[in-house]
Each structure stands twice: as C-alpha cells, then as structure tokens.
Amino acid sequence: MKITVIADTHAQHFDQIPKDIIKSLDNSDAIIHLGDFDSMEILREFQQYDNFFAVNGNHDKGELKTAIPETDIVEVKGKKIGIVHGHGCVLPLGFQYGLLQRFNGNKVDAILFGHTHIAVSKTIDDILFFNPGSTAGRFPAEQKSYGILEIDSEIRSYVIPLKTTYKSTFINQAYAIAQEFSPRELYYRVTTLY
Numbered sequence: 028m029k030i031t032v033i034a035d036t037h038a039q040h041f042d043q044i045p046k047d048i049i050k051s052l053d054n055s056d057a058i059i060h061l062g063d064f065d066s067m068e069i070l071r072e073f074q075q076y077d078n079f080f081a082v083n084g085n086h087d088k089g090e091l092k093t094a095i096p097e098t099d100i101v102e103v104k105g106k107k108i109g110i111v112h113g114h115g116c117v118l119p120l121g122f123q124y125g126l127l128q129r130f131n132g133n134k135v136d137a138i139l140f141g142h143t144h145i146a147v148s149k150t151i152d153d154i155l156f157f158n159p160g161s162t163a164g165r166f167p168a169e170q171k172s173y174g175i176l177e178i179d180s181e182i183r184s185y186v187i188p189l190k191t192t193y194k195s196t197f198i199n200q201a202y203a204i205a206q207e208f209s210p211r212e213l214y215y216r217v218t219t220l221y
C-alpha cells in the first residue's frame with residue numbers, strides 16, 4: 028500500500044503542483060494532504076483522485092475550512108494514521124505533545140502533519156511523526172518535497188526532495204537570515220521534535 032503524502036501546496040492552480048508529484052499521485056493507492064491548500068480549485072482537483080484524505084490548515088479560509096476537517100484518523104491495514112495540519116500545536120510542553128493532544132487520547136501509530144514546511148520523519152514512543160515538507164518549497168523549506176508511506180505489517184516513510192532551480196529574491200534573503208543559525212537551531216525555535 029503506497030500513500031503519497033503532501034502538505035502546504037500554497038498555490039492557486041493545480042498546474043502549479045510539480046510534475047513529479049503528480050506522477051506520484053497517479054501511482055498511489057491513497058493520497059493524504061495535510062493542509063494549507065490556499066485555493067478551492069486545488070482541493071477540487073485533488074478530490075478527483077480515489078482515496079483522497081485531507082485536513083485544513085491555517086491558510087484555508089471560508090469554504091475550504093468547512094469542506095474538510097481539522098483532524099482525521101485514516102485506518103490502513105490496521106494502522107491508525109492521525110492527520111492534522113499542526114498550527115496551534117506549539118505548546119509549552121512541546122510540539123510533539125501538542126500534536127498528540129489533537130487526537131484526544133486515541134491511540135495512533137503515526138501522526139502526519141505539515142505547517143512548519145520542514146520535513147521530518149522520526150519515531151518517538153512507537154509513534155511515527157512525519158512531515159513531508161512543502162510542495163511549494165516555502166520558507167524555511169530549503170527545497171520542495173513530498174512524502175511516501177509504504178504500509179503493510181509496518182510503516183515505512185520517505186521524504187522525497189525535488190530538484191528546483193527557482194529561488195526568488197525573497198527566498199535568497201531568507202536563506203541569508205537562516206544561515207545565521209544552523210538548521211537545527213533554527214528548527215528548535217519552532218518545535219522540539221528534532
């Protein structure tokens with residue numbers, strides 16, 4: 028069972044989604060989008076796929092906010108996959124705790140989230156915490172990326188970075204600022220997952 032996991036598309040039109048990602052969607056058994064679509068048009072295009080699951084993000088306003096839930100649990104081969112965008116989860120007790128809180132004590136085998144635009148795949152206390160990064164490569168992501176989950180008796184997770192030649196002036200400036208910190212230190216400012 029192959030699942031393509033994407034987040035933070037932040038785009039107005041479906042043709043802005045990188046071709047490599049579309050190819051992966053076409054070859055998946057299921058697709059999970061972790062929010063921050065930014066447009067209803069894109070949601071409708073994704074909904075053309077079978078087995079499409081999604082949650083809304085902090086950028087998904089109006090119709091988008093009501094069309095899809097804030098959290099969901101997708102069951103695949105007996106594994107419970109919690110999905111949530113992740114905004115509002117940076118609590119004093121840590122991001123990981125904030126994410127867990129969203130599932131009200133439901134036991135999950137994995138929590139998939141987005142929002143930070145930083146890819147992560149880490150197992151803590153038998154729960155996989157997985158963020159595929161941003162398909163738009165938005166700051167502080169260093170590049171566009173998406174994720175693959177393979178699920179049978181276990182869950183295997185992969186972050187797939189995309190080659191990109193596009194760097195805006197804004198992103199270059201943001202890199203310059205980010206380089207004052209090591210990536211790890213920068214990430215600590217957002218979450219304690221690393």
Ligand SMILES: [Zn+2]
Pocket residue numbers: 035037063084086142144
């Ligand atoms: Zn975002």
Ligand SMILES: [Zn+2]
Pocket residue numbers: 063084085086112114141142143
């Ligand atoms: Zn967000």
